[in-house]
Amino acid sequence: MIRFLVFFVLFLTLSSTFSQEEDIFGSLRSEAEIDTSLLPDRMIFTQRLLWGEKGLMRKMKISPLTIEQRESELKIRRKMLKIHQVIGYATLVGMVAQGFIGSQLYNGNYKLYETHKLVGNLTSISYFTGAGLSLFAPPPLVNKKIKGLNSIKAHKYLATIHFSAMVTTNFLANKNKKIHRIAAYTAVGSFATAIIVFKF
Amino acid sequence: MIKRKLLIFFLLLVCSIQAQETTWIINTSKSLITYSGKHTLHEWEGSNQKLYGRALLNNTSLVFNKLAILAYVRDFDSKNSGRDAHSLEVLEALSFPEIKFYSESFELIKDSLLINGVFEFHGKKLNKQIMSSIVSGKNEILLNGTFNLIPSDFGISLPAFMLVKMKDLLEIRYSIVLAKESSS
16 A cells, blocks of 8 residues: 555656646646747748749749748758858959959050959859849748848848949940949949848 | 545645645746847847746745746847847747746745756757846745856757857846736
């Protein structure tokens, strides 16, 4: 009888400790306001087009909207944004080099014309690849609306400026040298600032 | 007959032990937990004002018998949407949405409470000893303190910026207000 009681006490203590812990957390979960949404309320139109609730990836059933799939999408997103970061540094190097070569051309050193063209093309490829990685990456889990200016907002505002400037620079490369130059400097300035202001 | 008496005595004992406890609930509007992270280039903070928790207080010894705290990684706000979104990716928030702390071991040392418990974060459980200041009132108990967490201990891969990883340390500050629920 005593042996049975000792065993019973031990069993009761262990099981009640475990179940009490689970019970407490269970009741806490029932009180909590849990956000279980898989997609953010706000996302860039390019992301919505691909990854939104009715996006191409969902419609074509390449990436159904499930927890597991979103988890792997977020891993893809992280990789894409890491590459976006590295390509960004490489692009900045290209832009600075291009600024130097470009100013030599304006000073009459036409020997560098082919180099300017080559570096320009490579920088453009690198720039638009980096932009694509950001624009078409799967959306984050949340995209909170925060009042005031912060690093990510500044990064996004500046992205609008340097993207427009880069398109203009390329479009006017052989059409209007003056505006081409202004657009190129705007692109470099806003692109460098976008890198500097960004904090993770 | 003796066996039956012994069993009844035992059951009464269990019931009386449970009856000596009072439940205290975390007052979410008054409680806050903040983490500080560091990188070579900058420092930042994020706070969570949605803490959920229960404490069971022993009415005789006036020391906690149990303490359970629950927070969700989604509820941390660093005032930077990009950083918060990135944190959720690093912390795999869909698979591991909760941060839990549970303790049944407490020691009152002057105005402080030594808490030995289990911290569950990123799906991993670690034993953690926390020294907390405690201010007890009739209807409210205030727990305040700081402690450190090492993200890599929880299997978290550290995010990098400018190809440099953040420091493998999170400084946690908390201020938890517990309000008396009801006597049982």
